[in-house]
Amino acid sequence: MHAEAISPVMSDALVILGAAGIVIPVFARFRITPVIGFILVGLLVGPFGLGRLVYQHEWLFYVTISDPERLDPFAEFGIILLLFTIGLELSFNRLWAMRKLVFGLGALELLATGALLAAFLSMMGQYWTGALALGLALALSSTALVLPIAGTNTPVGRAALAMLLFEDIAIVPIIFLLGALAPFAGSEGMDGLFHTLWVGVLVVAGMMVIGRLALPRLFAQAARTKSPELFLAASLLVVMGASLATALIGLSPIVGALVAGLLIAETEYHTEIEGIMEPFKGLALGIFLITVGMGIDLFTIWENLGMITLAVVGVLFLKAIVTGVLLRLTGARRSTAIETGILMSSPSETTLIVLAAATSAMLIQPGTAQFWQIVTAIGLTVTPMLASLGRLIARRMEPTSAGAADDYDSDEPRAIILGCGRVGRLVAQMLTRHGKLYVAIDADSELVNRCRREGYHAIFGNAARMETLVRLGLPTAPAVILTMDEPVLAQRITRKLRAAYPELPIIARARDPNHAAELYRAGASTAVPETLEASLQLSEAVLVDLGVAMGPVIASIHEKRDEFREQIMESGELSQKPMLRTRVAES
Numbered sequence: 001m002h003a004e005a006i007s008p009v010m011s012d013a014l015v016i017l018g019a020a021g022i023v024i025p026v027f028a029r030f031r032i033t034p035v036i037g038f039i040l041v042g043l044l045v046g047p048f049g050l051g052r053l054v055y056q057h058e059w060l061f062y063v064t065i066s067d068p069e070r071l072d073p074f075a076e077f078g079i080i081l082l083l084f085t086i087g088l089e090l091s092f093n094r095l096w097a098m099r100k101l102v103f104g105l106g107a108l109e110l111l112a113t114g115a116l117l118a119a120f121l122s123m124m125g126q127y128w129t130g131a132l133a134l135g136l137a138l139a140l141s142s143t144a145l146v147l148p149i150a151g152t153n154t155p156v157g158r159a160a161l162a163m164l165l166f167e168d169i170a171i172v173p174i175i176f177l178l179g180a181l182a183p184f185a186g187s188e189g190m191d192g193l194f195h196t197l198w199v200g201v202l203v204v205a206g207m208m209v210i211g212r213l214a215l216p217r218l219f220a221q222a223a224r225t226k227s228p229e230l231f232l233a234a235s236l237l238v239v240m241g242a243s244l245a246t247a248l249i250g251l252s253p254i255v256g257a258l259v260a261g262l263l264i265a266e267t268e269y270h271t272e273i274e275g276i277m278e279p280f281k282g283l284a285l286g287i288f289l290i291t292v293g294m295g296i297d298l299f300t301i302w303e304n305l306g307m308i309t310l311a312v313v314g315v316l317f318l319k320a321i322v323t324g325v326l327l328r329l330t331g332a333r334r335s336t337a338i339e340t341g342i343l344m345s346s347p348s349e350t351t352l353i354v355l356a357a358a359t360s361a362m363l364i365q366p367g368t369a370q371f372w373q374i375v376t377a378i379g380l381t382v383t384p385m386l387a388s389l390g391r392l393i394a395r396r397m398e399p400t401s402a403g404a405a406d407d408y409d410s411d412e413p414r415a416i417i418l419g420c421g422r423v424g425r426l427v428a429q430m431l432t433r434h435g436k437l438y439v440a441i442d443a444d445s446e447l448v449n450r451c452r453r454e455g456y457h458a459i460f461g462n463a464a465r466m467e468t469l470v471r472l473g474l475p476t477a478p479a480v481i482l483t484m485d486e487p488v489l490a491q492r493i494t495r496k497l498r499a500a501y502p503e504l505p506i507i508a509r510a511r512d513p514n515h516a517a518e519l520y521r522a523g524a525s526t527a528v529p530e531t532l533e534a535s536l537q538l539s540e541a542v543l544v545d546l547g548v549a550m551g552p553v554i555a556s557i558h559e560k561r562d563e564f565r566e567q568i569m570e571s572g573e574l575s576q577k578p579m580l581r582t583r584v585a586e587s
Helices: 008-029 034-045 058-062 067-087 092-097 099-123 128-139 143-150 155-184 190-226 228-248 253-265 268-293 298-303 305-329 336-343 349-360 364-381 384-397 399-403 422-433 445-453 466-471 487-500 515-521 530-545 550-571
Strands: 417-418 438-444 456-460 481-482 506-510 526-529
Touching: 008 034, 008 058, 008 268, 034 268, 058 384, 067 155, 067 253, 067 268, 067 349, 099 128, 099 155, 099 305, 099 336, 128 155, 128 305, 128 349, 128 364, 143 155, 143 336, 143 384, 155 253, 155 336, 155 349, 190 228, 190 253, 190 445, 228 253, 228 268, 253 268, 268 349, 268 364, 268 456, 268 466, 298 305, 298 364, 305 336, 305 364, 336 384, 336 417, 364 384, 417 422, 417 530, 422 438, 438 445, 445 456, 466 487, 481 487, 487 506, 487 515, 506 515, 515 526, 526 530, 530 550
Parallel strands: 417 438, 417 481, 438 456, 481 506, 506 526
Antiparallel strands: none
């Protein structure tokens, strides 16, 4: 079959899906973010890479994309989904806990860096609107790269998280500002700008009011069906509707996507929606980054090597200095300031989004955007090397800092209760009474709403989705308690948890001894059969009423419970190690 007989869309889909299937696992194996991989794939298979040779070698048609404009609609949709998921990840509770760092350190870092870059670019001849757009774009740092490298439980990771959180928030006004400037980029007058701004504010305010009233009801209906497909359809309907609403008044559709994400983040369904949208986020970001890589011409880089090198070094140096100095002024250790400053110095994947928005708004020329896209792509690619350099310099500057106290407090781990029924609520009460933090999750929206009204920390979500539990803090959870009355589901979840976290205490509710044996076989640390517990409680009541002292009764009940547990484990022919039989109290 000749290349002409193959649909270009099918060929492009083959390249994109093939890249996702190869890049993500290969780069994950070496603990490198796939962001770099997607850019390199775009560079390799794009029109400036192997795509140049399609006419000489026809077989390359199947593994290259010679016309990147065909991907523009997919890339735009990918940007919308990416900004929607950024909105989903923001939480007012999370922001409030770190408000001083986020709105103090984070705001200072973005505004100071953006202002210095904008002033420098303006002096180089860039018109003020374009200089402002470029300064703000280049001031952003990569959440997708920095947090996986630094983590969130180290001084560097927590300092970076505070700044990145503010940058995620700032995306809203930045994109809003660029969208408002778009129709008047070449005009000196401000009347039209103010008109667009106040109309945009009214539209966004209306979306927020309508969203707060309508979205909980919409997703409550979807939750009652327990259909992930309906959740996905409702989510896409909301994000596309909001994007179209802002596009109709002349603002960027990204503004609508961000507002939609922020509104859904305030509902109890946001964790489930985040889990459902996660694969689409990765693929959407991958498509966008592939198109970025396709726009990189190695010959252009070679011809302008001096200017590009100077721009990359200048941006990295300026951002590292500003971030490091601000951290020192806010009380961070010298080693933390150095390492964080160097790690945060490269531009972000959202820099590319802002550049694209600025280009579509006619604030900068396409050639200027391409130049800074190349600078950004190079900065993203060298971020892991910057992280290593920062660690090396920090250790040499302050070698005793490894055991120093953290600069910032981390979120405290909490137990995860699967199920908000009567058993789950009782477990939550006992954990609260003994000062233990917890979060409960259930797929029954009405039950979750009841628990929240009664003061329980409960959220809506599918406990069978591992990514949902990870978002709730599974990697640091002291224990997971399964309370649902669904034997097959409990066994499947237990098996997945044990495979992913061999040392995690898993305490599970069982219907009877046979079910308990299955749970032990699946990897439960402790399985509690309801029928046996009812018998033990009945025996305890009888003995107390007959006049036996409470102390000996409780001791005998505990002995009998341990005896039953041994029998259950032996009947299941298990080889569980004693270390897995961990009590909740020890968590």
